[in-house]
Amino acid sequence: MTVAAAAVGPVAGATAGAAPDPAAALNAAAGAFPVSPGASVSPGASVSPGASAEGGSSAAQGASARDASAARPIPGTDAAIQRWFLDNGAVKVRFNDALLQAERAVASGDVTGCQQLDAAARALSAPLPALERLSPAGQKLAATMRTPLSTFAAAATACLAKDFAAAQVALDSGVVQQADAQETVDEILDGDL
Structure with a gap:
């Protein structure tokens, strides 16, 4: 399955003028988007916040889940x-x-x-x-x-x-x-x- 890399700005360890590492860019997104093992990353594309590697939930569902977890402190x-x-x-x-x-x-x-x-x-x-x-x-x-x-x-x-x-x-x-x-x-x- 192909997952698009998020546009997240400079990636730690990247050098100026070098092509960004799509996997590092995805990892820099702090695990916000689940990715199946073995998934490939398409450079230059964007990922919507509610999307998953499986293409499942909508942005609204992701936002409501984040709101619910934010309302309940650990x-x-x-x-x-x-x-x-x-x-x-x-x-x-x-x-x-x-x-x-x-x-x-x-x-x-x-x-x-x-x-x-x-x-x-x-x-x-x-x-x-x-x-x-x-x-x-x-x-x-x-x-x-x-x-x-x-x-x-x-x-x-x-x-x-x-x-x-x-x-x-x-x-x-x-x-x-x-x-x-x-x-x-x-x-x-x-x-x-």
């Missing part, structure tokens, strides 16, 4: 969400420390090692309502974080009741849930969910 760039994560970073570190201690305590049958996990899970859950109030993305983030925290709280409760087998199962489940939650949090922050 949650990870939201100053209030960033502040929430910064303000709660120390609580998260204490939680991680308590989680490691609880894993050792459950393995050795030590009830006292689980007390900090219970307190740390509650401390990390406490600021979630503030995150929810920030935005719809904050609501998604808080909901995502809640599941593993409640599983870790259940592990602490089982450990404190000396039910170390149930505590181990809950810890193992919580670790898997936490990994899944972290992936989801990253996608929410990136604006992918």
